[in-house]
Amino acid sequence: MGLLTDPRAGSGKIIKFLLKWERPLCFFLYISGIVWILLLALPIFNDNTYFSENALLPGLVTKESNLEQTTKQYYTHLINEMKRYPDVMPYAWLAAKLNQLHLDVFTHNFTLIYPFQEQQFTGQNIYGIIRAPRAASTEAIVVSVPFRPIHSIYLDTAPSIALLLAFAKFCRKQKYWAKDIIFLITEHEQLGIQAWLDAYHGVTSGNGGVLISGDLPGRAGSIQTAINLELHSMKITSIDVKIEGLNGRLPNLDLFNLAQNMIAKEGIRQSFQRRFDVKYKNKFKNWWYHFNTLLMMITSQATGIPTGNHGLFHRFGIEAITLEGFEKPGQQSSDGNFYQVGRIVESIVRSLNNLLERFHQSYFFYLLPSTDTYISIGLYIRSLVLIIGGIFVKAFSMWQRLQVSTSTEDKKNIVVKQSKDDGFDIGIITSEILWAHICGVTIATSPFALTYVGKKMDFRTEDSIYFGFVVITILTLIWPFYFRRQMKYKNAALICVIALVELGTVLMCIAMHNFSLALLAAVIYVPYVFILPIMPKQNFTKFHRMLSFGWISLHPFMIASLIIMCYTYVNFSSDSLPLILFRGYRAIKQAFVFSIVDSMIYGNWLYNVTISTMFPIWFLFWNILCSNIL
Amino acid sequence: MKKQWLSNFILAGIIRFLLMNSEYQKVISDRVEVSTALNSWKRVTEGVYLYNCGIDPYTGDLFHETPIGLYVFNFIQQHLSQWILFCLFVFTDLLTAVFLGLTAKQYATELVSKQKVEEKLCNENKETRNDASIVYTSMMYVSAGYLFNPYIILNCVGHTTTVFTNLLYSIALVSMTRSIFWNCLSISLLTLQGLYPVSLIVPAIIYITHSSSIKREKNIMNYVIVFASIITTLFGISYYIMGSWSFLWSTLGFILTVPDLRPNVGLYWYFFTEVFEHFRWLFIASFQINVSLLYIVPLALRLRHDPMLLAFSYLAITAIFKSYPCIGDVGFYMSLLPLWKHLFQYTQQGFIVGCFMLFCTVFAPTVWYQWIYSRSANANFYFGVTLAFAIAQIFLLTDILFASVKHEFAVRHGINKDISGNTAKLLLE
Secondary structure, three states: OOOEEOOOOOHHHHHHHHHHOHHHHHHHHHHHHHHHHHHOOOHHHOEEOOOOOHHHOOOOOOOOOOOHHHHHHHHHHHHHHHHHOOOOOOHHHHHHHHHHOOOEEEEEEEEEEEOOOOEEEEEEEEEEEEOOOOOOOOEEEEEEEEOOOOOOOOOOOHHHHHHHHHHHHHHHOOOOOOOEEEEEEEOOHHHHHHHHHHHHHOOOOOOOOOEEOOOOOOOOOEEEEEEEEEEOOOOOOEEEEEOOOHHHOOOOHHHHHHHHHHHHHOOOEEEEOOEEOOOOOOHHHHHHHHHHHHHHHHHHHHOOOOOOHHHHOHHHOOEEEEEEEEOOOOOOOOOOOHHHHHHHHHHHHHHHHHOOOOOOOOOOOEEOOOOOEEEEHHHHHHHHHHHHHHHHHHHHHHHHHHHHHHHHHHHHOOOOOOOOOOOOOHHHHHHHHHHHHHHHHHHHOOHHHHHHHHHHOOOOHHHHHHHHHHHHHHHHHHHHHHOOOEEOHHHHHHHHHHHHHHHHHHHHHHHHHOHHHHHHHHHHHHHHHHHOOOOOHHHOOHHHHHHHHHHHHHOHHHHHHHHHHHHHHHHOOOOOHHHHHHHHHHHHHHHHHHHHHHHHHOOOOHHHHHHHHHHHHHHHHHHHHHOEEO | OHHHHHHHHHHHHHHHHHHHHOOHHHHHHHOOOOOOOOOOHHHHHHHHHHHHOOOOOOOOOOOOOOHHHHHHHHHHHHHOOHHHHHHHHHHHHHHHHHHHHHHHHHHHHHHHHHHHHHHHHHOOOOOOOOHHHHHHHHHHHHHHHHHOOHHHHHHHHOOOOHHHHHHHHHHHHHOOOOOHHHHHHHHHHHHHHHOHHHHHHHHHHHHHHHHOOOOHHHHHHHHHHHHHHHHHHHHHHHHHHHOOOHHHHHHHHHHHHOOOOOOOOOOHHHHHHHOOHHHHHHHHHHHHHHHHOOOHHHHHHHOOOOHHHHHHHHHHHHHHHOOOOOHHHHHHHHHOHHHHHHHHHHOOOHHHHHHHHHHHHHHHHHHHHHHHHOOOOOHHHHHHHHHHHHHHHHHHHHHHHHHHHHHHHHHHHOOOOEEOOEEOOOEEO
16 A cells, blocks of 8 residues: 555656646636536436326326316305405305315414514414324325415415315225315415425424414324425416425425426426417427526526425425416406316325335436436436535646645745645635624524614614615625735635635535525636636736736625526616616616515524624635735 | 644633533533543532532442542532633633643654654764754644544533543653652552553653663563552542541452442443443453553563553553543544554554544434433443444554554654565565
8 A cells, every 4th residue: 555656657647637737627627517518408318207106096096187167166256255355365165165075174373473564464364174093193285275365466366265165075985095185275475385394393493482373283294295286377278386495405305306297298288487388390499498497497486485385395394386377368267277277286195105115216306307307316416516526626637736836935945845835824714704604694694683773763674674785785895995905826726716716615514405406506706706816916817906806796695685686687688777776776676575484484594604604715715806915 | 833732722721711601511421431439520410419428439439539539629619600610611621731731842753853863873864854843743743633533522511520631641651761759659640540550650651761771670660559559549539538448448459349230431330330230250351361461571671662652552551451441542643653653654443443433433422312312222232333443443453554564664664665576565464
């Protein structure tokens, strides 16, 4: 093993190669990562979906339901009831209907104490349980619907409540259930489902004292899966399956496949990201269509905001999806098709009833370019690994260069090594890194202080947070200029190496939870990191100075604002420019507040993680760019 | 100089104290990387409670501290309020840092004098250097390495008994050249609690052989007798406290047979959940031989001139391969690394090891969350991380050991070797 050998055989070559081709290699890795993700949308590069879980037995049961008439009856009653109470949920009516079916019916009260304002909101969920005749109540399936009042800004869900009641009536009569079925109607969109889940499991997911979920009067077994229904009309022409959950978690691929297959089987058009499977003859067009679907999934997953009520189940290890049914606007026909929709729900729930274990077979990490193909983690992670690999190459070559410069120095005064300082001032480096991180954590926890100060000055929450962030951004920008420090090149380079390694690690960790977010962050940050001019100031050209100033736009707050501005521009491109700017400004204010409030109520970590990890990394680089490197 | 030293200690104390009083304390103390079956404070509390109820705490599978530990912790829990308990943990950690600093001072002076002798031997022309500053920086870095080591901070905040174990380790190291009694006492206490530290008597004995040639045999005999008598006395005291030998199976037996397979940063849990019951004893035997016996003699022979490095490598090997490792053990030997600052120029894998360490430390809780809470990952993910962590540590250890070999070579023959006109570097292949 341990032999003293001549170095020019072996690993020296690799290092020399790295040092020589560092920058081209970094960019090559970056570009190949991007190309890889582009290629992934090609049908050749992804597999057809299949069922891993044999126990599901999809579509093998004889479907018995005919929910068309019952649904219609329930629907007309419900609409009448809703018109009588346009702003609230008809609790009594819903509870009475479920009671008529002889379910165990309970109501669940919850309170939201809105953070920053001390306002209180209350809500109620109603749920009924069918106890499994075939087994002890150890496992359960949830069928849920969010209730939306008539004046709600969201699309109507009354048809799905009607379907839920009709389906409950159907289920009541069957004897083959091996799992409890919970029929849940929630209020206030995701708040209701979050409170119900917290109460069901007896935990608080967000910050304490924000969403007070209380306790449930009745429970069933441990929840295995959940189906959330959002049918917007009595005539469903297409059903969209939504999967993205909180913090970018996805349900097991088997559940998604099950839903898509059942929908297809009943002859209703299935879609993903509201895009139907279209097969173009033109290969490029075909790729472009799939790539756009993939991109939409990536962007919606990256925000970490659940696309529907299903998204909050995932945290508890419950696989859940939302079926969103649309009506094609043009077609006007009086006839409904809840016969088919009912059968879709029936066959999905009966397949789930067959399950012997929790979903564990198929993929939890995947991307979808269409409804019937998927990209597994083994394929897509490579693109990110390539991009992040570039970061490590850069860090390693910088580190090697430092080593080399130390050893050349050594040659000059061979023996004095130990008495001489070895070049790195560990005190400066650690304090620099420590302070950057302390700043990050402080900013992450600052909203409370900001709103407190804002309240004293009679600002609204949005304003105080937004202007607070503006002040913080400006402070962090001018801070290094104010303390224009001298720094030895070596120390600066070592800090860079550490920041690079940290960036790579953080991106990889984020990728484990939310691949899309990590991918987008990597695509934005990594190339800029490659070209940052870390060198003594006297070599600086104008171009370098411009590059340094460009780094400002990657400040987490700045980049968030920029992205929202672009989004506004794309959505309202017909408006005049000042109006777009104004809209964007309002959207930015709201986005900041929402991301903070989301982190407090639901435990969405987008805000916390970006500020406490990406900000320090940005700040370390900014500090170095602004300090006087000798 | 004094000021910096003092400010380090105050800052470290404040960090620990703040974290202990924050909401993170509970999260940290429940982490599997921090608390294992052997060192968790929760288990100590349970054990003390059972003891006070008159139930033998060793009958269940809960409490694995020594009876002496039980007695001490009983005293602590009965008489100290929570604040003083916090202070005790912080103070113990600071004291450990002081002892480590003293160890570093001792080792650095030893190193300097050794180098002087060798310089005379080699007869090379060298400039005078500032010995005092070398000693000081070594001392400073080692203590700072302990005070600001994130692993150690987490360990202290998590209230593990490893805090006290580390104190004993540092006493053992600092007393290696000074006092036979304290050395024997600390090593035997450690042995009673963790079994593996018994290997530390080897470097201690080597130190004795180095010291004076006249009374060498007598001193060694002396040491062995003192050690044997102290450890017998400790066993006797334990028996006296418990009134039975049941504790042996729950402490030493628990360490050797590895019945608790709760995940930790080590390698045992995954292996023994997977292995067929039929082969369990075979693999337990081979794993235990690997950690406790295999390396003792070869390393002792190779590193006989540098007992401190020997002690370091024993500590590292134990921390990597022992049955219930925690990051407190890892942090302890890592904070000793600045002792070998003179070897750093010969190391090659610093970057890789550093990246791996950082990566594993951040990645472990991530995949843990996915495995345990959101059920989208499985045990293999976490085991992968612990495996990478162990590999990184092994790399670190071999790198340091090989650097010491290179250093020896360089001191003997001069560093600047020309091979056909080009300067050569020494590499491990």
